[in-house]
Amino acid sequence: MTNSQDALPFVAGSAKCLVVDDEPSVRRSLVRMLQAQGFKCYEAGNGREALDVLEQIGETPLVISDMRMPELDGAGFLDAVRRHYPDTSVIMLSGISETMTAVDCLHQGAADFLLKPISMNELQARVARALEKRMLVLQNRFYQQNLERQVHEQAQRIQELFLQGVQMLARALEAKDAYTRGHSIRVSQYAVATAAGLGFVGRTLDGIRLGGELHDIGKIGTREAVLHKPGLLTDDEFRQITEHPALGERMLSPLAHESPDLLRIVRSHHERLDGRGFPDGLRGDRIPIEARIVAVADSFDAMTARRPYREARPPEVAVGELRRVAGTQLDPNAVEAFVAAYPDTTNLPLSVPATASPAA
Numbered sequence: 001m002t003n004s005q006d007a008l009p010f011v012a013g014s015a016k017c018l019v020v021d022d023e024p025s026v027r028r029s030l031v032r033m034l035q036a037q038g039f040k041c042y043e044a045g046n047g048r049e050a051l052d053v054l055e056q057i058g059e060t061p062l063v064i065s066d067m068r069m070p071e072l073d074g075a076g077f078l079d080a081v082r083r084h085y086p087d088t089s090v091i092m093l094s095g096i097s098e099t100m101t102a103v104d105c106l107h108q109g110a111a112d113f114l115l116k117p118i119s120m121n122e123l124q125a126r127v128a129r130a131l132e133k134r135m136l137v138l139q140n141r142f143y144q145q146n147l148e149r150q151v152h153e154q155a156q157r158i159q160e161l162f163l164q165g166v167q168m169l170a171r172a173l174e175a176k177d178a179y180t181r182g183h184s185i186r187v188s189q190y191a192v193a194t195a196a197g198l199g200f201v202g203r204t205l206d207g208i209r210l211g212g213e214l215h216d217i218g219k220i221g222t223r224e225a226v227l228h229k230p231g232l233l234t235d236d237e238f239r240q241i242t243e244h245p246a247l248g249e250r251m252l253s254p255l256a257h258e259s260p261d262l263l264r265i266v267r268s269h270h271e272r273l274d275g276r277g278f279p280d281g282l283r284g285d286r287i288p289i290e291a292r293i294v295a296v297a298d299s300f301d302a303m304t305a306r307r308p309y310r311e312a313r314p315p316e317v318a319v320g321e322l323r324r325v326a327g328t329q330l331d332p333n334a335v336e337a338f339v340a341a342y343p344d345t346t347n348l349p350l351s352v353p354a355t356a357s358p359a360a
Helices: 024-036 047-057 074-084 099-108 120-175 183-197 202-214 217-221 235-242 244-251 260-268 289-304 315-324 332-345
Strands: 016-020 040-044 062-066 089-094 112-115
Touching: 016 024, 016 047, 024 040, 024 062, 024 120, 040 047, 047 062, 047 074, 062 074, 062 120, 074 089, 074 099, 089 099, 089 120, 099 112, 112 120, 120 183, 120 202, 120 217, 183 202, 183 289, 183 332, 202 260, 202 289, 217 244, 235 244, 244 260, 260 289, 289 315, 289 332, 315 332
Parallel strands: 016 040, 016 062, 062 089, 089 112
Antiparallel strands: none
């Protein structure tokens, strides 16, 4: 066997290589050739020894292995390498010309298959091809993962900007009226305290926080004359009010993938356990639990905030009303969780001064 003088330009420094063959003379010839090309070589006499070596040195870019070996043959060794070291390129060698053996090896994941006696020039060419393919696979994986990460980051940023715009709209909607100013923030904080008492954590709790803040965003499509009317609403005006949950859901639909709980809150926070709510007339447990929690917080804040047509109710009176309608309008568990959490929310303003135009 003679060594070629052609170098492998993409083999950086002393890349590791494992040579597996039960014939010591063949192993030494292969090791000399590969060392001349810049590899740091390890040796094993059979598949079992080779797996022990790999366990010690870790995944290597290249393995060259004979097919017929004692204890663990090449086919069994190749299978183990593909399972445990999938990024290793394996070139299989055999002294017997068996087409099906070669085909089986390639189907099993071998990078190449060569017959003995081996031409060093041919082996070097096959090594170069196998490593080039490995490099391309790794580069493609890196680019794909990096691209996916960038696409995900960009999508998140787009959603953040969209959400910021929606939050600004919600605050602008409330800012027009001193009676409702701060309502959504208070509902959000009440709902989070209630949900935490019911065991919600992490992303779900974040969804409830955001849902409480944006639960009334659909009212931006309701005429101000209806929202600010001090007296009783006509049937047509009430119908307009009942449309705001579905409109809010449509407005926030770009967030459906990342925040499905947000959309459930916005659409269903006016549903009632007895099925007399809107927009879908859902009953009992068919109402999403997040929406049931926000409904309690929303009801409490509506009662304890002053309106042009009535004074604010004291917190203890509002709590009594929550308990009175628990089981028909509101979820009893959510009501009691709110009551238990209420001491932690007393620092929040319970009403706003009547210094501006009437509220809805």
